[in-house]
Amino acid sequence: MSNPTLVMYEEEFQEVNDVIERLLTEANAKVIFLVDKNGQLISGVGETERFDTTSLASLTAGNIAATGGLAKLIGEKEFSILFHEGEKDNLHISIVGGRVILVVLFDRRSSLGLVRLRVKKTSEELSAIFEKLVKKSEEREKRGSSDFPFAEITDDDIDNLFS
Amino acid sequence: MSFINYASREINCKIVYYGPGLCGKTTNLQFIYQKTAPDAKGKMISLATETERTLFFDFLPLSLGEIRGFKTRFHLYTVPGQVFYDASRKLILKGVDGVVFVADSQEERIDANIESLENLRINLKEQGYDLDKLPYIIQYNKRDLPEVMSIEELRRELNATNVPEFEACATTGEGVFETLKAVAKLILIDLKRGK
Numbered sequence: 167m168s169n170p171t172l173v174m175y176e177e178e179f180q181e182v183n184d185v186i187e188r189l190l191t192e193a194n195a196k197v198i199f200l201v202d203k204n205g206q207l208i209s210g211v212g213e214t215e216r217f218d219t220t221s222l223a224s225l226t227a228g229n230i231a232a233t234g235g236l237a238k239l240i241g242e243k244e245f246s247i248l249f250h251e252g253e254k255d256n257l258h259i260s261i262v263g264g265r266v267i268l269v270v271l272f273d274r275r276s277s278l279g280l281v282r283l284r285v286k287k288t289s290e291e292l293s294a295i296f297e298k299l300v301k302k303s304e305e306r307e308k309r310g311s312s313d314f315p316f317a318e319i320t321d322d323d324i325d326n327l328f329s
Numbered sequence: 330m331s332f333i334n335y336a337s338r339e340i341n342c343k344i345v346y347y348g349p350g351l352c353g354k355t356t357n358l359q360f361i362y363q364k365t366a367p368d369a370k371g372k373m374i375s376l377a378t379e380t381e382r383t384l385f386f387d388f389l390p391l392s393l394g395e396i397r398g399f400k401t402r403f404h405l406y407t408v409p410g411q412v413f414y415d416a417s418r419k420l421i422l423k424g425v426d427g428v429v430f431v432a433d434s435q436e437e438r439i440d441a442n443i444e445s446l447e448n449l450r451i452n453l454k455e456q457g458y459d460l461d462k463l464p465y466i467i468q469y470n471k472r473d474l475p476e477v478m479s480i481e482e483l484r485r486e487l488n489a490t491n492v493p494e495f496e497a498c499a500t501t502g503e504g505v506f507e508t509l510k511a512v513a514k515l516i517l518i519d520l521k522r523g524k
Contacts (some may be wrong), residue, residue, distance in 0.1 A: 169521075171330055171332070171333060172330060172332045172333070173330045173333045173335070174331075174332070174333065174334040174335060174336060175336070176335055176336045179334070179335070179337075180334030180336070196349075197384075202332060202424075203423065203424065204330055204332070204343060204423055204424025204520050205343070205388075205404065205424075206332040206341045206404070207333075208334070219373065219403075219489045220371045220372075220390045221371060221372050221374055221390075223438075224374065224388045224390070224404065225374065227419070228376075228385060229339075229385060231420040231421075231423060232385070232420060234419070235416055235417075235419075235420055264453050274410070280506075316340070316396070316397070316399075316517070316521050316523075317521065317523060318397070318520050319396055319397060319517070323396050323397065324396070324514055324518070325514075326394075326518045327393045327394050327401060327513075327517075328393075328510045328513075328514075329397060
């Protein structure tokens with residue numbers, strides 16, 4: 167298959183959260199989300215309870231996919247940054263390490279310049295974490311270690327989900 | 330590509346409903362949405378035109394419960410069925426874990442079904458997938474209408490590889506959950522094998 171399953175472990179999850187928490191403060195943002203390119207929410211910090219995070223993740227990924235399609239049509243690899251300006255709130259969306267999407271929601275207490283600057287630095291840190299994560303998954307796969315929770319499920323477990 | 334999060338103990342999978350225009354993909358999702366308990370579903374999103382034709386996709390997140398302490402979530406997507414939205418269809422297939430092909434059982438739509446199925450194979454291949462290796466189900470929809478083809482005929486035209494198939498009437502919901510359960514089960518079996 168072209169895409170291996172993305173696996174997130176506790177250790178890296180904590181690292182990712184620490185990094186985006188810091189970005190939240192430094193960029194004076196309201197909410198920050200990290201979404202994978204297929205539309206699954208990886209993590210979110212800030213005023214997340216105010217938003218429908220699942221929908222937000224799916225639409226963000228759709229947005230990135232559509233602009234990616236546009237980029238290819240005009241001969242670009244991708245548009246790595248999208249910016250949506252609203253009356254009160256703005257969205258800064260960027261691709262990190264070619265694999266995940268960083269969404270920063272901010273209002274007039276911050277500015278596009280500040281967000282761009284802070285996002286740039288954060289992106290490098292996040293890229294490193296995700297690279298480490300990919301390597302870790304590959305190594306585990308090579309070793310054939312089956313800490314995978316689904317290896318031992320039974321047909322009954324699956325049937326029970328639908329009962 | 331499923332996403333497993335050990336930290337929040339969640340597993341997320343993506344199911345795509347594919348098929349020709351007006352075959353009932355969105356209606357499948359709408360029925361699922363209506364009949365699912367509020368705590369098990371998120372908001373359904375439809376990016377549609379003013380005449381309610383799907384423009385980009387419909388999206389419905391479902392939470393099925395837990396397996397071995399892991400919350401199991403399925404994200405259901407439909408593609409726009411109309412031929413000229415092909416660029417959008419390709420995008421929706423990214424990261425797919427399982428496919429439901431919704432066929433329109435009416436005789437007059439058989440060519441559209443065949444064309445859409447061909448298109449599915451091609452678009453999957455472009456993303457590096459092989460339909461024959463993916464969890465894949467066929468649903469023969471609109472069984473309640475007159476002038477429908479027999480299941481044997483539909484099978485001959487659309488199901489050469491003999492994948493699991495279901496008869497349905499998405500407007501009344503007949504066969505809708507059976508289809509969903511079957512594809513979800515195939516995905517989980519795939520995960521079990523560690524694919």
